[in-house]
Amino acid sequence: MARVSQEHLEARRRQILDGAARVFARDGFHGASMQDVLRESGLSAGAVYRYFPSKEAMITALATEVLGAVRAAFEPIAAAERPNLPDDIVHALDRIWSTLPYAPALLPHVWTETLRNEELSTVLQQGLGALLDLWEGLVAGYQRNGWMRDDIPPRDVARTLLACAQGFMLQRIIFGEADVTVLANGLRGLMTLRQPESVEG
Template identity: 45%
Template sequence: MARVSQAHLDARRRQILDGARRCFTRNGFHATSMQDVFQETGLSSGAVYRYFRGKNDLITAVAEEAFERMRLAFESASHEAPLRPLADVIDGVLTHVLEEQARTSGVDRPGAFAELIVQVWSETLRDEGLAATLNAGYDRMRAMWGKVVRTYQEAGHLRADVPTDHLVRALMALVQGFILQQAVFKDVEAELRSGLRALLSPHA
């Protein structure tokens, strides 16, 4: 029997995750069944269960990937030189992540990713495993943001007399609020971006 390559295994796992994310984006977590995932991916139950034990594993994997992509996008933007205005960095990363996630979910609207993230947040209230995953991702995000914020503090773009972690938590809350409002109220993106720039840009 021929040995299956790692590239094949990785591609199959990618196929399953992409299919599950499309289902979750369209139908929500609770309305999506494993049968929906089988149909979406065109794979048998055995093929899917080889990689994931069930829907909770898929939800956790989709959530981990979504938050890791956002973390990496902010990390990449933070390494650009010279420093861009912080409002530009946050705005650019949100645009990139929301549009990229919508594209890979097969949905042509950026708000789809915001809706998926809000589902993840609500699911953590009843799923301790997912809550632990989210907390770990949050800690990684805070650590990365800490590096970004310190850079801006040292450059004089943010107040140096405020503890870095306090600024990090406030900025993350701002981004989380952006995602929540886009998911719930839909057509508010232009207003949110305008307000974001006004809050984070120095006075003229």
């Protein structure tokens, strides 16, 4: 019997995940059944279960790929010799949006599923933790260059940037296309905020 090539195995796995992502993005994880995934992927139950024993396994695989794509988009920015400012960094969201391996509508389903799926929660925490590590390094660079006050923990700033990125992606899903320049302008405005001098009576 001829051996199945690695390329064939990967193509079949991709076919399954692509079909599952379309179903999950449309119906949600718990609104979709394995039968829905089978129909969407065009494969038999035996073929699908060979790769993924459950919907949960598919969900974890999808989340892992998305997190990998997000991190890959920011790694060149973090590695740059001269750190980019936050309002420039967020423009990478456009690249992420256009290169996500699956429909962006899948993202909120992944986030909410972490509340009931411990394995997925661990995957998400590790993936986002790696992204926070990149951004924490950027913030530390700002402080070394004297661009940012050094009494604020870099991790706190990184968490705030992550919140902005996640919130903006959610807004795009809810409201439709939104220019990332809106977020960049908002961050730029916040970066110019100055505390008013007290006026003595």
